[in-house]
Amino acid sequence: MTDSRSISGDFEMTRRRGRSGAGLTLRRIYDDGRVGGDYRVLVDRLWPRGINKANAALDEWAKEVAPSAELRRWYGHDPQKFDEFARRYRDELTRPPALDKVADLRRLAGERHVTLLTATRDVEHSGALVLQDVVGASLRPRRATSPTAGR
Numbered sequence: 001m002t003d004s005r006s007i008s009g010d011f012e013m014t015r016r017r018g019r020s021g022a023g024l025t026l027r028r029i030y031d032d033g034r035v036g037g038d039y040r041v042l043v044d045r046l047w048p049r050g051i052n053k054a055n056a057a058l059d060e061w062a063k064e065v066a067p068s069a070e071l072r073r074w075y076g077h078d079p080q081k082f083d084e085f086a087r088r089y090r091d092e093l094t095r096p097p098a099l100d101k102v103a104d105l106r107r108l109a110g111e112r113h114v115t116l117l118t119a120t121r122d123v124e125h126s127g128a129l130v131l132q133d134v135v136g137a138s139l140r141p142r143r144a145t146s147p148t149a150g151r
Contacts, residue, residue, distance in 0.1 A: 024109045024139060026132040029056070029117040038115040039108055043128050045069065048119030058117070064097040065105070067127040082125045089130050102131075106138045 039059045045066035075085040118128035
């Protein structure tokens with residue numbers, strides 16, 4: 001995973017897979033550079049302020065993978081609650097309707113590059129970061145283990 005920040009404060013976290021072009025990137029929609037060829041998915045439940053739907057150039061708005069309204073209100077973007085928020089949100093992602101959409105995003109990220117877009121200011125303490133981790137888990141290279149490993 002690569003964490004990139006420019007002087008302007010842009011945020012991007014990327015997970016790459018071996019195949020050319022496949023992978024997963026998380027970006028703020030306000031900082032978005034619209035990389036050509038990426039499958040672009042807004043992963044917030046609410047539409048971002050100041051973003052024109054016609055100009056957002058999204059392939060999908062996946063509201064079903066966003067944290068529930070109840071969880072979002074409980075969390076209130078309080079960094080001290082992030083670990084518990086992440087645990088609860090991961091649990092939400094294992095149930096419909098999020099479960100099917102997570103599987104779709106994993107499949108897509110294995111075939112082509114997917115950019116997850118969010119409007120949140122604090123990406124490092126956001127549901128979008130948790131979602132990237134959950135979806136990206138299938139993109140991590142698996143290490144071969146042998147019966148003699150660790151002896």
